[in-house]
Amino acid sequence: MSEEIWRWDVVRIAKAVAKREISAREAVASCVERMHAVNPALNAVTMDLSAQALVGADALDAAIARGESPGPLAGVPVTIKQNIDQAGCSTNNGVVAWEKIVATADSPVVANWKAAGALVIGRTNSPAFSLRWNTDNDLFGQTYNPWSREHTPGGSSGGASACVAAGIGPLAHGNDLGGSVRYPAYACGIVGLRPSFGRVPAYNPTSPAERPMCTQIMSVQGPLARTVADIRLALAAMARRDARDPWWVGAPLEGPPLVKPIRVAVITNSADLGDAPQHPDVLAAVRKAASALAEAGYIVEEVKTPGFTEAAKLWGVLLGNEIRTLMLKTIDELGDADAKKSVGAMIEGEPVLSVEQYMNMIADRTRIVRKWFLFLENYPLVLSPISSEPPFKHGFDTQGTPRMQEVLRAQTPQAALPLLGLPGIAVPTSIANGLPMGVQIIGPRFREDLCLDAAAAIEKRAGVFTPIDPR
Numbered sequence: 001m002s003e004e005i006w007r008w009d010v011v012r013i014a015k016a017v018a019k020r021e022i023s024a025r026e027a028v029a030s031c032v033e034r035m036h037a038v039n040p041a042l043n044a045v046t047m048d049l050s051a052q053a054l055v056g057a058d059a060l061d062a063a064i065a066r067g068e069s070p071g072p073l074a075g076v077p078v079t080i081k082q083n084i085d086q087a088g089c090s091t092n093n094g095v096v097a098w099e100k101i102v103a104t105a106d107s108p109v110v111a112n113w114k115a116a117g118a119l120v121i122g123r124t125n126s127p128a129f130s131l132r133w134n135t136d137n138d139l140f141g142q143t144y145n146p147w148s149r150e151h152t153p154g155g156s157s158g159g160a161s162a163c164v165a166a167g168i169g170p171l172a173h174g175n176d177l178g179g180s181v182r183y184p185a186y187a188c189g190i191v192g193l194r195p196s197f198g199r200v201p202a203y204n205p206t207s208p209a210e211r212p213m214c215t216q217i218m219s220v221q222g223p224l225a226r227t228v229a230d231i232r233l234a235l236a237a238m239a240r241r242d243a244r245d246p247w248w249v250g251a252p253l254e255g256p257p258l259v260k261p262i263r264v265a266v267i268t269n270s271a272d273l274g275d276a277p278q279h280p281d282v283l284a285a286v287r288k289a290a291s292a293l294a295e296a297g298y299i300v301e302e303v304k305t306p307g308f309t310e311a312a313k314l315w316g317v318l319l320g321n322e323i324r325t326l327m328l329k330t331i332d333e334l335g336d337a338d339a340k341k342s343v344g345a346m347i348e349g350e351p352v353l354s355v356e357q358y359m360n361m362i363a364d365r366t367r368i369v370r371k372w373f374l375f376l377e378n379y380p381l382v383l384s385p386i387s388s389e390p391p392f393k394h395g396f397d398t399q400g401t402p403r404m405q406e407v408l409r410a411q412t413p414q415a416a417l418p419l420l421g422l423p424g425i426a427v428p429t430s431i432a433n434g435l436p437m438g439v440q441i442i443g444p445r446f447r448e449d450l451c452l453d454a455a456a457a458i459e460k461r462a463g464v465f466t467p468i469d470p471r
Helices: 010-018 024-042 050-065 108-115 158-166 182-188 213-218 228-238 280-295 309-334 337-348 355-378 401-410 412-420 448-462
Strands: 045-048 077-081 119-124 171-176 191-194 220-225 263-266 299-301 381-385 424-432 435-442
Touching: 010 024, 010 050, 010 228, 024 045, 024 050, 024 077, 024 119, 024 158, 045 158, 050 119, 077 108, 077 158, 108 119, 108 171, 108 228, 119 158, 158 171, 158 182, 158 220, 171 228, 182 191, 182 412, 182 424, 182 435, 191 228, 191 448, 213 309, 220 228, 228 424, 228 448, 263 280, 280 299, 280 381, 280 424, 280 435, 280 448, 309 337, 309 355, 309 412, 337 401, 355 412, 381 448, 401 412, 412 435, 424 448, 435 448
Parallel strands: 077 119, 077 171, 263 299, 263 381
Antiparallel strands: 045 119, 171 220, 191 220, 191 424, 381 435, 424 435
16 A cells, blocks of 8 residues: 555545455554554544454455445444444443443444444544533543644544544544534544534434433534545435434435525624634634635625624523533533533523523524524525634633633634534634634535535645644
């Protein structure tokens, strides 16, 4: 081989395995060797599944030799976040008391990727309860960013993003309730997609009860990878119907073509971004992405939008009240000290709602969503920061309520999308002061294809920044 297979992207591995240019065993063995070499420095993989992945690779190679179709993700080594069910594995979600909860069936995402030919080589770290933008817990400890041990790899899919950036696997699973796919992608210099609500089926058989309503309609499953083409392929495999999720919608992955040139609205106004001051490196990334889109033939304009501030504030109020009412007792009883600090500071500033107020605010969500749907009729794409600050240093979310309020303002572009139910993709643009920078592209519901096309135009100019060796 002219280069190690672990450096290959998803599309290349899948094509090579399907054509028998390489074996699935070779692909898995290369990524497993990389995992064993770099994971000690990252603490991204918390459960090594290499033995069963190699068995699966041999079975796949035999099936291909018999002339059977291997699937679109043929032989691709992948990782799965430890907060969703995978048969025979602990669904611990970073909580010590949940370590012995072992799934007997796969969640829809795991089942769909396996059916597509992917081979799971490991489970990835998440913060306790998956409720932080940093990945650390008492069960497995801190996950480190391959770019800098001082800075967060993001959360809650921080283990997933660190794996992809460091070459442990070209594709990882994540989920996003308030930025948990997009922020880790940003922090680690990779691509991460938050699909539309209803696009990808989700269900954990081990869950003792259904999730609260706002969590149900705001949390989605999404892929992380190094290239936009890989995300496109992964989404198609991930989005297959599963009857266990009644929210799933069988919308086409490719929508009707739009009249070109497509208009892109750019958001840089602090008032629309939670009133957070925008770091110069953040604004430079947005300008670079805007220039790339303009060169690709898009009409790029800074115009008045509905903004993210109102949606993000409602996200905080609704989620804060659900956590306080239905989850806080469990967090206080079972959570580690930093999880308690972070979640406590996050919800401390949110008002306590009566049942009537909660119902009225749920209803008001429709008004905000309608404003955005109408805006996207004229500007089908929106370009914005992912965060108002470069990736944070470790400990940023455990320094008390005043600092958490700053963090929440900075993360406004992430918090707005779950409330709106819109797709958003994080794509890297550059390196600034040794850290990756990136932007977010947002589109209409079920038009991930438009987001992916625009992200590909940015990637074509900016390039691909990973895999890298841990620093």
